[in-house]
Amino acid sequence: MMIFKASFMSLLNVSARRPDLHKVNVSNVTEAPVTEDESKGARIRWLINGDDGAPNFLMRHFTIESGGFTPYHQHDWEHEVYVLEGHGKVRYEDREEKIEPGDAILIPPSKKHQFRAGSEQLKFLCIVPK
C-alpha cells in the first residue's frame, strides 16, 4: 500500500509539473568532481539540467584547478564553451590554442578535445545537447 501511495504521489507530481522559470546562482549549485580517467583537478556544476525542464540543451559550469585538465576524449555530440575566468589551452585534434576570458568555442561532434588550466584556476561554461 505504501508503495502504491508513493507511486501515485509520484505520478501526481509528474503530471502537475510544467516547465517554469528556472533560476539558480552558480554559487548555490553543488560541485562534483569530474571522475573520468585522465582528468585532473576538474569539477562540474550542472546549472540547467533535464530535470529543470530544459527541452534541448543543458548548461554546465566547470572549474579546473591550476595545472588541471578535463579528459582528452571525443564523443558524438558538440560542446559550446564560454570562458569566464582564467587562462589555459584547448587541445583539439592535432593542435592547441590559448584560451582566455570572453572566448566562445565550438567543439564539433566527434573531435578530440581537452581543456587545460594554466597557472591559474580556469572557469568556463559548457553547453551540450540534451
Added chain:
Amino acid sequence: MMIFKASFMSLLNVSARRPDLHKVNVSNVTEAPVTEDESKGARIRWLINGDDGAPNFLMRHFTIESGGFTPYHQHDWEHEVYVLEGHGKVRYEDREEKIEPGDAILIPPSKKHQFRAGSEQLKFLCIVPK
C-alpha cells in the same frame, strides 16, 4: 565565364567545408542593435551561429545599457541565459525576479519574458536552439 567560375569556387568551398574548431573572443565580434519594437539600449553579438558549424544551438551575447531592456515577448523556443556582469531583473509572465552575475536562467518555450538592466550595464549570454 566569371559567373561560372564564381559558382564553381563557391561549390568547392562548400564541399571542402567541414565543422572545425570555432574560437572567437567576444571583444572581436561586431555588435548589432536589437531592433525589435519595445526594446531599448540592447545590443547583440552572435558568438556561435549556424555558419560556424553549430549543429543544434547557438550562442549570443547581449549588452543592455543602464535602464535598457529587451522586448517583453514570447516565442516557441527556450532561452538559456547566464548573467556575466551587472544587475537587473527578469520579467517572466506575471512576476519579476532580480538577476545578478552567476545566475543561470531557463525561460521555457512560449513564456513571456524580458531582461531589464538596473542602474548599471547588464551583460549576459543567451543560448537558443538552431
